[in-house]
Amino acid sequence: MDTAKYNLKAEIELTRFEFISEGPNGVIRKLIEFQATTDPGLYNLAFGDKNKHTGEIDDLAVSANGDTEMVLATVVFAVYAFFDKYPAAFVYASGSTKERTRLYRMGITRFYDDMKRDFYLYGQTGDNFTPFEMGVEYDGFLAQRKFD
Amino acid sequence: MKTVQELNNRKAPIIAIDPALDKYRDKIMFPEKLEKANNMLKTAKLPPNRHSRLQGLTTSGSAEVEKQP
Numbered sequence: 001m002d003t004a005k006y007n008l009k010a011e012i013e014l015t016r017f018e019f020i021s022e023g024p025n026g027v028i029r030k031l032i033e034f035q036a037t038t039d040p041g042l043y044n045l046a047f048g049d050k051n052k053h054t055g056e057i058d059d060l061a062v063s064a065n066g067d068t069e070m071v072l073a074t075v076v077f078a079v080y081a082f083f084d085k086y087p088a089a090f091v092y093a094s095g096s097t098k099e100r101t102r103l104y105r106m107g108i109t110r111f112y113d114d115m116k117r118d119f120y121l122y123g124q125t126g127d128n129f130t131p132f133e134m135g136v137e138y139d140g141f142l143a144q145r146k147f148d
Numbered sequence: 149m150k151t152v153q154e155l156n157n158r159k160a161p162i163i164a165i166d167p168a169l170d171k172y173r174d175k176i177m178f179p180e181k182l183e184k185a186n187n188m189l190k191t192a193k194l195p196p197n198r199h200s201r202l203q204g205l206t207t208s209g210s211a212e213v214e215k216q217p
């Protein structure tokens with residue numbers, strides 16, 4: 001994966017990551033959280049901007065900093081780092097809005113060759129999870145690391 | 149100790165551990181998203197866990213980390 005990425009920082013358990021997006025709209029702190037869910041071993045990937053004034057997280061913000069590809073690459077790398085520490089985990093991701101969910105699909109599609117080689121990928125439609133296919137609209141996504 | 153070659157070939161990035169982020173460890177940053185995910189799980193038909201024998205295990209320190217001063 002040769003796409004440029006932002007530098008990642010994390011807390012010691014590697015469930016929270018932070019990076020800084022730089023672009024025409026200035027410097028924006030972004031947070032990635034892998035949230036433990038009610039299903040043991042399944043984590044929800046949550047992602048958003050940190051409001052520099054309030055410190056609150058806004059997962060609906062569209063920062064439009066002209067660096068979507070770098071942001072996506074950085075999130076994907078955080079996923080690799082998370083799975084390095086939690087190899088048996090599932091990671092689920094779904095956007096706060098349809099547009100955000102489409103952004104996640106863009107990320108998978110953009111890095112599909114690497115991701116398909118390294119992960120079992122699934123797309124969610126309603127209650128069902130099926131192997132991920134490009135060009136299909138999904139409600140969410142699920143991944144598990146491959147070890148060959 | 150990993151060689152430079154091994155480090156260059158890694159998929160996982162080298163992560164800087166920042167103690168300042170510890171304040172987030174016990175805090176849910178996106179509670180609505182977690183609630184949405186948990187609601188989804190109530191009825192979801194998940195695919196089989198291919199690593200069920202590894203469940204609950206973490207690799208100790210396999211992600212290359214460097215501590216921020």
